[in-house]
């Protein structure tokens with residue numbers, strides 16, 4: 001399997017605290033991966049390092065075989081077009097229409113006429129499951145679940161091969177969260193996307209994830225299906241899965 005994300009021996013210190021202490025992981029094309037770990041273990045920081053927003057003190061990060069932290073500005077621009085990111089808060093522009101929010105990456109990274117960008121944006125909105133009348137609204141006129149879908153549509157604007165999502169279901173009610181999970185899996189399967197998401201949501205793990213990577217104490221504690229990880233003798237991981245056991249059985253076979 002082609003490697004899409006490669007993280008090797010990453011060391012991160014922030015504010016005098018060691019966050020990552022020689023962290024390594026890799027993700028293959030087409031995998032739907034969840035990164036989990038206790039609060040403050042450095043999941044979001046790692047995500048920012050992988051997408052080139054924060055530089056680790058040591059180690060190597062590669063996307064599609066290109067070193068992120070040795071890339072020239074031109075190489076980074078090419079890389080940025082190959083991945084989309086959905087940040088935790090959606091980071092939508094409140095003053096722009098939904099359609100222009102989604103068209104913004106097309107305005108910025110392509111020479112297409114603005115009307116064409118908007119037409120493509122409408123297609124992405126439909127792909128993200130939004131009704132046509134959402135396009136001309138402002139983000140504030142939509143529900144939280146719909147705003148997430150707008151942010152997803154924007155992350156898909158440039159037809160990425162790789163999608164990063166930071167806590168995609170946080171702030172959603174359980175029904176919207178499960179619908180959003182299903183949408184991510186559908187898009188991954190339909191478009192051949194590789195998905196790397198950070199989550200605390202056990203239902204997401206049980207329903208749509210191929211492989212879970214667990215961060216603990218600055219390193220990868222383990223990686224595998226939920227069933228495989230249940231055998232790891234780690235207090236945080238055991239407590240995490242116990243929370244699910246109290247809620248009932250998993251909805252999916254892994």
Ligand SMILES: Nc1ncnc2c1ncn2[C@@H]1O[C@H](COP(=O)(O)OP(=O)(O)OP(=O)(O)O)[C@@H](O)[C@H]1O
Nearest residue numbers: 014015019037038039040041042043044045046200
């Ligand atoms: N820019 C920064 N400067 C200093 N410390 C930071 C910075 N960004 C993050 N941190 C610290 O790094 C640690 C890891 O943060 P991070 O947000 O990656 O954790 P996380 O695993 O995503 O946590 P959570 O599950 O609670 O979202 C935290 O202790 C955080 O306070």
